[in-house]
Amino acid sequence: MAGEAEPVAGDTLQPAPGRACGSCTMCCKVLEIADLSKAAGKWCVHVKPGRGCGVYDTRPGVCREFYCDWMVDARYGPEWKPDTAKFAISPLTQGTNLLIAVDPNFPNAWRKEPYHRQIREWVKACEAMGKFVLVRIGQRCIALLPDKDVELGAVGVNDDLFVSRDAGPSGYVYSVEVRRRPD
């Protein structure tokens, strides 16, 4: 995996009608971008926060092709715009699961309403598809499983996450394992 902002191969995401980044530069902070040696949760050296990209005409392809879910899905209301919500939602690199990349200055933004209730609905929907939701706050990750949230500590984008479940007395009991890989 080259970084969380790597677009899915063959992906042709386009902004929804009327959607524009405007003053938002959240993805230039919250995502890891391997092509720029940029860690998750740190501003890109090229960003002008609140104004856009300082190297817009020559920005790397990964930046040209990336759109967060708010940009491509008109069902998200204005409260979900990343510079308002303080987090950006996108599919993980492989095109599966869901990544909620949170501004480390607002680490609990995703726990607030109206966000948290909807996020828990996505956790249930993801379970039905064999996927799960991952919250990333810089290097810190939290796996949102159907029966609980699991603090994973620091997780690199090269690390693998495996979610499993076992039958319990009152439903499935979920667990998640981090298999670390060298950078």
Ligand code: SF4
């Ligand atoms: S997080 Fe979304 S809206 Fe904000 S700059 Fe990135 S793509 Fe645009």
Ligand code: SF4
């Ligand atoms: S190069 Fe520009 S678009 Fe890409 S992360 Fe940096 S500031 Fe954002």
